[in-house]
Amino acid sequence: GAVVSQHPSWVICKSGTSVKIECRSLDFQATTMFWYRQFPKQSLMLMATSNEGSKATYEQGVEKDKFLINHASLTLSTLTVTSAHPEDSSFYICSAINPRRQGSYEQYFGPGTRLTVT
Amino acid sequence: QKEVEQNSGPLSVPEGAIASLNCTYSDRGSQSFFWYRQYSGKSPELIMFIYSNGDKEDGRFTAQLNKASQYVSLLIRDSQPSDSATYLCAVSRSGNTPLVFGKGTRLSVIA
Numbered sequence: 001g002a003v004v005s006q007h008p009s010w011v012i013c014k015s016g017t018s019v020k021i022e023c024r025s026l027d028f029q030a031t032t033m034f035w036y037r038q039f040p041k042q043s044l045m046l047m048a049t050s051n052e053g054s055k056a057t058y059e060q061g062v063e064k065d066k067f068l069i070n071h072a073s074l075t076l077s078t079l080t081v082t083s084a085h086p087e088d089s090s091f092y093i094c095s096a097i098n099p100r101r102q103g104s105y106e107q108y109f110g111p112g113t114r115l116t117v118t
Numbered sequence: 119q120k121e122v123e124q125n126s127g128p129l130s131v132p133e134g135a136i137a138s139l140n141c142t143y144s145d146r147g148s149q150s151f152f153w154y155r156q157y158s159g160k161s162p163e164l165i166m167f168i169y170s171n172g173d174k175e176d177g178r179f180t181a182q183l184n185k186a187s188q189y190v191s192l193l194i195r196d197s198q199p200s201d202s203a204t205y206l207c208a209v210s211r212s213g214n215t216p217l218v219f220g221k222g223t224r225l226s227v228i229a
Contacts, residue, residue: 041223044162049216093162106152107208111160
């Protein structure tokens, strides 16, 4: 299967600081990546769609100025949580579609980043 | 509003039995259907995908799709305690579109 990595796997930061999370597709090129957030005992909620070379598309209710997404290359997307607050503490997961087969749309997830804001 | 509905469970089955997980979706334009397994504290792991009506088998797993009824299911044969996890149903329209997830069904396989 395809491999998607995330870094860091966990991070603790102080309120008001910014945190950058990296998502990489290791063995395929991903023109599109997705960022999700998952609070305890809840399902994944899509935050934004990250497109290589263009601006991200944010879901309703997600502040684009707070959650900065940059898809700088076909294998890397970054999510920066700016001026983090305790309510931003969550499990952030990225995913990418592996276009290895035409008509194939399997989406693979990174291992996730657990963010704790104190 | 595109919705994916799953029974939250927990669904408890004895070891060796068949576990049946169900999912319904509201968007008739959905074309791709996925089942993910998520262990506590981990990210989802893709276990099955299905695009056409009917059954698709992969080892102990069988996915079933009925687009007319807007229903997709996952059967796990010979359930093992290691199958205990939350199973997420996800659908998408096609191509580079994001997945819409259900809230997941928690499965517990009792040894």
